[in-house]
Amino acid sequence: MKQLGLVFSVAIALILTACGGGSSSSNTLSGNWTANLTNADNTPAFAFTTSLTQSNGSTVTGTNLTFTTSTGCFTSAATETGSFILSGNFNGNMTGTFQLTITSATPSGNTLALQGTVNNNAITGTWNLTGLTPGCTGTGNFTFTRM
Numbered sequence: 001m002k003q004l005g006l007v008f009s010v011a012i013a014l015i016l017t018a019c020g021g022g023s024s025s026s027n028t029l030s031g032n033w034t035a036n037l038t039n040a041d042n043t044p045a046f047a048f049t050t051s052l053t054q055s056n057g058s059t060v061t062g063t064n065l066t067f068t069t070s071t072g073c074f075t076s077a078a079t080e081t082g083s084f085i086l087s088g089n090f091n092g093n094m095t096g097t098f099q100l101t102i103t104s105a106t107p108s109g110n111t112l113a114l115q116g117t118v119n120n121n122a123i124t125g126t127w128n129l130t131g132l133t134p135g136c137t138g139t140g141n142f143t144f145t146r147m
Contacts, residue, residue, distance in 0.1 A: 028054040029084050029098070029118070032147040034068075037127050039140045045127075046071055046112075049147070050080060058083045060100065073110045073129065073136035079103050084118065098123050098144075110136045114144070121146040 029052050037046040051064045062080030082100035096118045104110035109132030116125020123144035129137055 028094075029060055030054050032064075033123075033144050034147055035114075035142055035144045037140055037142040039138060042141075044069070045138060045140055052082075054084060058085055060084050060098075062100065062102075065102065072107070073131055073133055074102065074104045074112070078105050082114075094118055094120055098125070104131070104133075107133045109133065114142055116142065116144070 032049065032051050034049045035047060036044070039045045047068045049064070049066050049068060050062045052060055052062050054060050060082035062082070065074075065078055065080055067074055080100060080102050082098065084099075085097045098114075098116050098118050100114045102112040102114075110129070111131065112127060112129050114125060114127045116123045123142075125142060126139065127142045128139050131137055
């Protein structure tokens with residue numbers, strides 16, 4: 001009878017392991033995100049929301065870009081491309097390096113580059129804005145959180 005109980009316990013443990021053990025954490029960057037960027041002096045610079053899709057391992061694309069602060073540097077028609085390098089995934093915990101580049105469609109010539117570190121549902125790092133439009137340059141820090 002003890003052997004039957006042991007076999008049953010092992011079978012349940014294997015089933016739970018195969019199902020992910022009930023962890024609900026995502027191991028990709030895919031989803032809706034919101035970003036808050038601050039200038040080097042910690043004053044607010046930009047804020048935006050976007051939908052990120054991670055495909056082919058490290059390729060990240062963004063859609064539905066919406067700047068929630070007024071900016072003459074970007075419109076929501078800007079393009080987003082990026083990459084993610086997974087440095088560890090243990091029990092649903094996602095970590096790694098992240099970079100995202102947003103290029104303006106209108107006005108053209110403005111590029112926002114974000115580089116940071118992923119820790120589960122948050123990304124923190126630095127940003128750099130270069131542009132042809134007057135006033136569209138700067139640097140600072142950002143926080144990106146999954147909505």
